[in-house]
Amino acid sequence: MNKISIGLAIIIFFLIGFSTAAHAQKNEVKDNACVGCHTMVGATKGILNDWSMSKHAINNVTCDSCHAADQGDKDSFTHNGFLITKAPSPGDCSKCHPDQVKQFNAGKHSLGWTKMETASRYKAIPNDMMRASMCEGCHSIGKVYADGSAGKCDSCHTRHLFSAEEARQPEACETCHMGLDHDQIEYYRTSKHGVITDLDRNTTRAPTCVTCHADGGTHDVSQGITLGSVSQGAFISDRNSGNDYITSPDGIIMRSITQEDFNSGRTTMLQICSRCHSESFARGVLEQADEIKRQSDAKVGEAIKIISDLYNDGLLDPMPENRTLNPVTGNKLTLTGHQTYSNTSEIEAEFFEMYKYALIHAWKGAYHMNPDYAHWYGWAQLNLDLEKIKAENRTLRRLAELEKALETEKTGTKAGVVPGFEGFVAIVALAIMISIILIRKRR
Structure with a gap:
């Protein structure tokens, strides 16, 4: 066979192969009503593009495999003659x-929605539209569906690609694990672990979020976490409070774990860390973070004591009974837990930033091996906030003393004092005190 004949044979072979492939694709589209119809609907082009690149498509898991509903399903509806569910x-x-679903149910992500719905700060947001754009965007990872199951897989595996590789990247966690009250992505990015990963994405030298929190592909992101836990963390007690929150010895609403729980979680985390570090190094870093957690909680405890004493003496301005009611706790003094950032006093607002932001940065920064967050954003700010709270406490008590002196003047003068002069002095002192407070606030 000459070269021309060989060339023609090769061309014919590829033309036949191309025709067969096109025919196979055409048959697949024709055989699947969902794909066939949605191919012609421009509005769903992005959905089909993502799906076509997914492992679902490779394994012939088509739309109906996930969206088909059973008769009687609460969220089902008829669509072009098919009974389906939208989500x-x-x-x-x-x-x-x-x-994967079983593992997810064992972790804290699965509680995201139910915990949110009971939270005072969620309830205090004016309407459903605002809640949907705020809290629900992240807490929907634990969304409860009509069939009673909880979770939103596409929070991490974005639809309709549902890529496992995508979910393993730090950016997959970034939307929710960032911001003033839990800046995990920044703790990680600006730590040595994060810097190495950013410099070389192909390296295996440094861990990503899933290395420590989803070891071996588990969907239980709570594994190995001890005092860190979620929200305000945990403290060691003689009982495990489970998913409930109780008051710690420092007055902070958080979970309690037993020493056995702590030891089990720490062993798991040390096994992960020891793949790259010596166990003694890893243990030292974690124990340092434990100490920062305890000392930081104690600072917040000091502030709680100050504000509680003001409340007991009737000196908060305004007192809880004179405000709009807390959606959960009513007119009780509420610090940590269901504390809100509106309808509060100035000293409580200062405390909110202390416990919700600085406290978290201190110990979560430490557990993520980020010294700057642990110190300047965390421990340093905690101490500064505590000093402001102490100063506000002194101011409120001085004002109370002056008001008491004025009240005494109204009811009678002290012996040996020129009538009317004591009241004049008290009024002048009160005016000076108010001026100092106003000047301080302007600064």
């Missing part, structure tokens, strides 16, 4: 991914 639930996902 597949974790219950639907568990038909193919039972282990």
Whole structure:
């Protein structure tokens, strides 16, 4: 066979192969009503593009595999003659991914929605539209569906690609784990671990979020966490409070864990850390962070004592009974836990920033091996906030003393004092005190 004949044979072979592939794709589209119809609907082009690049598409897991509903399903509806659900639930996902759903249910992500719904700060947001754009955007990772299952797989595996590789990247966690009250992405990015990862994405020298929090592909992101836990962390007690929150010895609302819980979690985390570090180094870093957590909690405890004493003496301005009611606790003094950032006093507002921001930066920064967050954003700011609270306490008490002196003048003068002069002095002193406070606030 000459070269021309060989060339023609090769061309014919590729033309036949291309025609066969095109025919196969055409048959697939024709055989699947969802793909066939949505291919012609421009509005869903992005959905099909993502799906076509997914492992679902490779394994012929088409739209109906996830969206098909059973008769009687609460969230089902008829669509072009098919009974479907608009948003597949974790219950639907568990038909193919039972282990992953079970692991997810064991972790704290699964509680995101139910905890949010009971929170005072969520309830205090004016309306549903605002809540949807704020809290619900992140807490929907634990969304509860009509079938009772909880979770939102596409919080990490964005639809309709549902890429495991995408979910392993630090950016997958960034939308929710950032900001004033839990800046984990910045703790990580500006730590040595994060810097190494940013410099060389192909390296295996440094861990990402999933290395420590989703070891081996588990979907239980709570594994190995001890005093860190979620929200305000945890303290060691003689009982495990489970998913409930109780008051710590420092007066902070948080979870309690037993020493056995602590030891088990610490062993798990040390096993992970020891793949790169010596166990003694890893243990030292974690124990240093434990100490920062305890000392930082104690600072917040000092502030709680000051504000509680003001409350007991009736000196908060305004007192809780003279404000709009807290959606959960009513007119009780509420510090940490269900404390809100509105309808409060100035000293309580200062405390909110102390416990919700600086406290978290101190110990979460330490657990993420970020010295700057642990110190300047955390411990240093905690101490500064405490000094402001102490100063406000002194001011409120001095004002109370002056008001008491004025009240005494109204009811009678002291012996040996020129009538009317004591009241004049008290009024002048009060005016000076108010002026000092106003000047301080302007600064």
